Every structure is written in structure tokens, then in C-alpha cells.
Amino acid sequence: MIVPSFEIVREPQLRLRATRCVAVRLRRPRAHLGFAGVVILTGLVLIGFALPAPISAQSGEGPDTVSVLDGVYSEEQARQGRQVFDMECGLCHAPGEFSGTTFQLSWTSRPVGALYSHIQMTMPQDRPGSLSAAQYAAVVAYILELNGYPTGKDALPHDPDSLSVIQLERNPNDGR
Numbered sequence: 001m002i003v004p005s006f007e008i009v010r011e012p013q014l015r016l017r018a019t020r021c022v023a024v025r026l027r028r029p030r031a032h033l034g035f036a037g038v039v040i041l042t043g044l045v046l047i048g049f050a051l052p053a054p055i056s057a058q059s060g061e062g063p064d065t066v067s068v069l070d071g072v073y074s075e076e077q078a079r080q081g082r083q084v085f086d087m088e089c090g091l092c093h094a095p096g097e098f099s100g101t102t103f104q105l106s107w108t109s110r111p112v113g114a115l116y117s118h119i120q121m122t123m124p125q126d127r128p129g130s131l132s133a134a135q136y137a138a139v140v141a142y143i144l145e146l147n148g149y150p151t152g153k154d155a156l157p158h159d160p161d162s163l164s165v166i167q168l169e170r171n172p173n174d175g176r
């Protein structure tokens, strides 16, 4: 960058050149602002990339989630759940209400924990929350069995954190 000295600016034939230099120097702050803008924008973009990561993990797209297609309840638990259903739910419900495509689609993309807590907080309708956590988990396991989801070696847990990472999705092998 040519910085005109005091003497050069005083020469008439160099005045234009000096003016240009001033013009260039006036533009420089704008260039700095632009750079700062780029830095800020880059920061925002990076934040934008960083932020959705924990959110997507919660919504079921992260690596920490499990699907109901992965075998998340045991056969024995579903058997117990059937007994609980017959005693506590059968008065008002038929098992068929909680299986099939319509039921699966209405819960798709939500965690099993949402189904669990919905049932725990609202059912049995005449005395919500009256069953034990293990009984509610067993009933949910039975509902998963009704929908043809595969069994696994472990029983469905009943703590909210574990249930929140198990995703409900439509069973491709059960098109009723």
C-alpha cells in the first residue's frame, strides 16, 4: 500500500494519486467489517451445526436411540403384561385397540416413554397411576407384543430416561 508523504500530496500532479490512496484507505474499514461479518457468520453457522446435535439425539435420530424393532422387552414380561391387561384394562378395552397400523402410526416417532407415561398418568381411567411401575412396563410390553415387535432378552425398563431413548415406529412386518 502506497502511503503518500506530506511532500507528495503537496505536488499537484500527484494529488489525484493521493486522493486514490485516501479512497483506498477509507475503504479498508469496510473490508475489516466484512471480515468481522464473515467471522460472525461462520460462528453462527458453526453454532447452527452444533446445536441440533443434542436435539436430534432426543428426537430419535442420534446414535443413542433404540427402536422397538430391536427387541426391547422380554417374552416373560409380555406374558405378565397380558395378565395385568386382563385384570386392569380389559373391563374397558379390547387388546385390538392397541395394535395394528393405525395404532402404530399414531405413536410413530415418539418414544416408548411417551406411551408409558400416557398410560401411567391416565389409566386405568377410574384410578390413574394405581399400578406399580413394573406393572405399567409389563402392560406396555404386552402392547408391543400385540403389534408384533420382536422380543429381546431384557425386560422393558420402567425408568423414564431409558424409556425416552426407545423409539416407536411402524412395524413393517405387521400390516394389520
Ligand code: HEC
Residues within 6 Å of the ligand: 085, 088, 089, 090, 091, 092, 093, 119, 122, 123, 124, 125, 126, 139
Ligand atoms: C374404567 C375404564 C377404563 C379402564 C379400566 C382403562 N381404560 Fe384406558 N381408556 C378408557 C377410556 C374411556 C379412554 C378414552 C378416553 C381417554 O383417552 O381418556 C381410554 C384411553 C386409553 C388409551 C388412549 C388410547 C389412544 O388411542 O390414545 C390408552 C393407551 C389406554 N386407555 C390404555 C389403558 C390401559 C393400558 C389400561 C389398563 C392399565 C386402561 N387403559 C384401563 C377407559 C379405561
